[in-house]
Amino acid sequence: MTRVPRRPVGKVLVANRGEIALRIVRTCREMGIRTVVAHSTVDRDSAAVRLADEAVQIGPGAPRRSYLYAPALVEAALRTGADAVHPGYGFLSEDPDFAEICARNGLVFVGPRPDVIARMGDKVLARRLMAGTGVPVLPGTVEPVRGASEALVEARRIGLPLIVKAAAGGGGRGMAVVRRWADLEQTVRAVRAAARSVFGDDRVYLEQFWEHARHVEVQLLADEHGAVVHLGNRDCSVQRRHQKLVEECPAPGLPDGMADALAEAAVRGARAVGYTGAGTFEFLVHRDRFAFIEANCRIQVEHPVTEMVTGIDVVREQLLVAGGLPLSVEQSAVEFRGVALECRINAEDPTRDFAPCPGTVTEFVPPGGPFVRLDTHVHTGSVVPPDYDSLLAKLVVWAPDRDAALARMERALAEFRIAGAGLRTTREVLREILADERFRAGTHSTSLLAEMAAGSATADGADDPEVA
Incomplete structure (x- = not known):
């Protein structure tokens, strides 16, 4: 290296x-x-x-x-x-x-060293590394499954439902849920083919699938001088196609002691692999238990909510570390104040399973007011091309408590005007999410959108098998 x-x-x-x-x-x-x-x-x-x-x-x-x-x-x-x-x-x-x-x-x-990126980018290897340090991982395979017969043997051990994942996957891509034994072989083949096409690596592995779990992640900073600092956690459970729509810092309603346990597990994992720079360790949370799912060796889209709560510029810390300098903050100096929410405004049509909607922006009126942040590159006249990700803007608000943050986000979304020829956005579905009683109570899970679509709080069809 x-x-x-x-x-x-x-x-x-x-x-x-x-x-x-x-x-x-x-x-x-x-x-x-x-x-x-x-x-x-x-x-x-x-x-x-x-x-x-x-x-x-x-x-x-x-x-x-x-x-x-x-x-x-x-x-x-x-x-x-x-x-x-x-x-x-x-x-x-x-x-x-x-x-x-x-x-x-x-x-x-x-960013981190190439060898660290390679180790954490291999999801199977990352699972083994984390398990070896005592970080909880989901029950599943410790090696890629090599064929249908091996997948069936391992699946019988793990039990249904389970999730088939690409070893080189990430960002919500290359995974599918299996709920029936009859679907296992076909799903393994489909995920393997998708992984080969998208990632150039067709290895897949199996994990137990936790129904109605929450997606909670820990933001880390680490330098070359041995410092590893966590900046608290974020809830990223509101997702479509395994990709995030709404993020919140801190995660609401965690059981007593879990926030500290998540932070300790993430710091321990980062130290074990020699992590440097900014990164995120992601976990599933189900009732009183949690399990590591992956680490993202980069800055995350949702980093602004952490910045709003801590007052720490994550990009600045990345650049300090890249230059061989120590982090500017020690763990004892990190303070957490209030609640921040982020809503992703994407050029997507929610009525067509959030299909991308390229077009030209003819109206763009950003919201304002105290403690409202809009990260965007868009303006009136912007062309939204079909070549890239559909993200148009990240609307972020901060308030002293969650109720006030929800009210501020509702007001800001109502005030935000964005329209254009051929353009549909996620703004209205975001307003529906904020009004949902499960979201308002902080009891929602990664099944929320499916439950909203089904008009049921239990939605047996949540997270149907798909390959992203």
């Missing part, structure tokens, strides 16, 4: 687009770090390009010829004199090969 000598970061190539690229540029400017935004032809007029110190066009709209094309990104960094590459999230942010390529070219990759 190639090592790059560490020195404070002076110039960063932002290897991403949209609101996260803009977010990184803004923090860099506050820190006195110069920025270069790498962009496709589609994004040549983006807000991040306009605010960056420099911009380099790296290819056409197709991601594999631009944002996923490592040679163009590295060449842009070297040509502009950047000493670091910030990958944001998505694209190449969790690609150990890209991190290693950066290192071989003398560029600091803003």
Whole structure:
């Protein structure tokens, strides 16, 4: 593994687009770090390009010829004199090969070491590593299943329902729930085929599926000087197609002592793998028990709710660590104040199973008021292309308590106006979620949207098998 000598970061190539690229540029400017935004032809007029110190066009709209094309990104960094590459999230942010390529070219990759990314990116290996440190994991296989007969043997041991997952999966992609023995073989084949197509790796494994569980994650920061700091937890249970729509910090209604237990497990796991930078350890919570499901070796879309509650700029800490500096905060100094909520405004049609809806924004009126944050790259006239993720904006609010935060988010969503030719968004379904009695009570689970659609609090059909 190639090592790059560490020195404070002076110039960063932002290897991403949209609101996260803009977010990184803004923090860099506050820190006195110069920025270069790498962009496709589609994004040549983006807000991040306009605010960056420099911009380099790296290819056409197709991601594999631009944002996923490592040679163009590295060449842009070297040509502009950047000493670091910030990958944001998505694209190449969790690609150990890209991190290693950066290192071989003398560029600091803003994230964990390539070997750590590789270990935690392999979900089967990550399960074994966490179990070996005493972190609870879901009952399941410790090795990939090699065929239908082996899958059946293991499934009999685990029991139904169970979930088939791609070993190289992540971000809610490459998984499917099995509820009937008759569906097991077909589901394993389908997930394996999808994993081969999406991730280039067809290994799959099995885990017990916890009905009506919650998705709770812990935000971590770690430096090269041995410090590992947690910034509390977030509830990310409101999901469609295993991908998040609403996030909340802190998670409401956890059993006594569980918040501390989750934080301790995440810190222990991070220390065990030599984690550095910002990262998230994700868990399922069911009643009084929890289990590790995966770690994300990057900044998360939902990091703003943690920032609002702690007052800590997660991107700033990433850049400090990337430059070999210690974290600016110790665990004893982290304070948690109030409650923050984030709603993702996506260009999707909820009436068509949240299908993407590219189009042109003809009306964009952002909400305002105290303790309201809008992370977005969109404005009136923006073209929402079909090439990329459908995220338009992240609406974040803070308040001293959960009831006040809910009221503030309801007001902000009602005030937010976004419309356009061919454009549908998730704004209205988000308002319905906030009005749902289960969400308001903090008793909701990852089945919430299915339960809302079925008009039932038990919804036997929740989380039907699917391959994402």
